[in-house]
Amino acid sequence: MRIRPPVPFGNCLIGLLALCALPFHANAGPEDDRLVVALSKPLTTVDRLYSIQREGLILSRLTDDGLFFVDPQTLEFVPLAAASYEWVSDTRLEVMLRDDVVFHDGSPLTAEDVVYTFEWVINEESDTSRGPVIRSWLESVEKLGPGKVRFNLKLPYPMALRDMAISIPLRKHGTYDEAGGETDEQPLNGIGPYRVTEFRAGREIVLERFEDYYRDSPKANPAIRNMVFRVIPDQGTQQAELLSGGIDIMMDVPPDVADNVSHLPGVKRLEGNDIRIGYITLDAAGYTDPESPFTRLKVRQAINHAINREEITRYLVRGSAEVVHFACHPRQFGCNADGPHYPYNPEKAKQLLAEAGYPDGFSFKLWAYREKIIAEAVVSNLKAIGLDVDLRFVKLNVFSKVRNSKDMQAFFASYGSGGTADASASTGVHFAANSARNYSGDEALADTVIAAEQTIDPDERKRLYRQALNRIAEQAYWVPMFSYSQNFLLTPELEFSVPKDGVPRFWQATWRQ
């Protein structure tokens, strides 16, 4: 039986093909001086004061400046919108402002703006993301003159410069008043080398070079005129976009993906050591069970000796990843301990277990939420010394709940220190008394860590961190595992530096000539 099609398809098909020939979007690349960056996670705001995401920090380094910034080479905190600064006492910091800084709307930066920004942040009703942290150390801020402000601290706090560099971008006086808010035409009024021209939450952020940016800034004269941040959650889709010219750079690429894709034509790989570290925490305090085997030092030392960190680092983490021996990244200020190392030695691990009263091993749950392959390698190492390990691999939000409830006997996790090259961001965060990550129950250690966070003198801070880190190593509270490698895939036309602190600075990017 023949059926005649009721609609002539031929004409429709030709029309469809003709439409398909029309361009659908402008490609990324040097031709139109437009760098397109893929983001895996959506940004809900372009205002760093209301963003907790790492992507927000990456963007903020383009659109905002703080009083200080992180020097990409030394990772030290140096003046940016500030011309100079002086610690008048341990709790008083005076900052002189530059006189050539202007906001994206053309108005000059004044002392009133700086006072407004910090007063807004410490105001509980402002509900900024960094408010609780800043309120913990900043008492007040006052204008001393046309270009001079004073910060009155509640306590000596050396990381004040870090917070000013990373967390507090400067805002124009009245920004958050009803009449002074951002508009669709100008989603953000910052002072950074790029201004936001378009923001579509969860989709795209478009930036344009700010031509009135102050010339003496270390971030001055960025080479690329326009930047677009596109949200593409799936890594496979990002790869396809890179191959088709839809994006210029992918971040946070897993090493195995980077290995495979970098061999394709039109793709370049950049790799370098990250400030993020991986570690295993053991329930030394006995939160899960006061009689837990992990409350015994020899058991914790046995675990440290049982894990083959060198091979895990070399074959699984790969690239520039390195074994770490202490509870911090070697690049961080204060990470200079000389306590015991625990080389891979399964025989010694078995011996220590026997001495601790567990010659036949014991059973426990190891929790993890990322890099399952590494967690499985750890399990394999621990099984080899007779331990019965049940790997609980869960999503991060489940992991956080169980960890914060102090219900984990042992967990494998990682920490990026928010890109801060200071031991306070790693050792301090994990061993402070109020930290949900602290499973040591060591009050003296917590006191040392807090003392280091509240000491201005750098040498004394180093001494305190050395003391804390040596104590952690001696007591084997952690199994410090490795620092990560970071991988980028990019178009060969792009020149870009791998960031030492894991937070890319796209103002440094240039097109290859």
Add this chain to the structure above:
Amino acid sequence: MLNYVLRRGFMALLVALTVSFGTFALFHFATDPAQTIAGEDAPQEMVDDIREQYGFDRPVLVQYGDWLGGVLQGDFGKSYFWKQQVVELIQEHAKVTIVLALSALMVTVVIALPLGISAALKPNSWVDRLALSTAVSAQAIPNFWLGLMLIILFAVTFPIFPVSGDATWKHYVLPSLVLGASSVPAVMRLTRTGLLDVLSSDYIRTARAKGFMGYQLILQQAMRNALLPIVSVLAVQLGHKLGGSVVTESVFSMNGLGRLAVESIFNSDIPTVQSLILIFVLTFVLLTLAADLINAWLDPRIRMG
């Protein structure tokens, strides 16, 4: 009919409430929303502040009661993650999902109906076998794989369509093919079976005797009856596409409800997840109801009871 609609509506409400409380409780017992909102690297002060600010330190029943009270007054709350009213957020994302689901359904109909009809008209021929092979393949291929293959072929090797996004109609072509392909087997098989049954019935023989042939016989006489079960299946498939386009939306980076649901779950954005679940449940129920009503319209026997 009114009783039937009311009964179905009441059942839908019960299902929606049960699922929504289950989800709410699971979020609170299995995760720490404050830590998730603050971020994994957040300092403890920030986590504690969020816990207090959002009221996560209150009993779960109290929190659920608050949320439900708001919903009953038309207030679905504010998204913890996006800091935006949930209703606005869903409206923004729904457009993409509705367009995608309808396009995908169109793809299903355009592929499955002709294939099913051809297979029924020539059973056990090469056309039939080709149709069945297509159905089996479409059933066996996972969405994400098909999506990536289409991207490689039609966006990378032959750059006809964009890789990802949802800005223009071109962005919808490949995702619609992927999402539509998953429903082809069910609809194609049902069309083939239904049409074979109808073609062997007495009234078709009579129609042939009266001179109905070819297109007129198949589309005007036979398909009207064969369509009954297909309409029900299409309605359910549309429900699946509206609520189950998660993978397709993720692969093609489309800002639809599926991706919003996934992001909300990972970010412990409870008000958004709760509202989406209500919407998905109600969508299924309404579409099933709509299918019943269309069937009644198509078939006088159902209409007359």
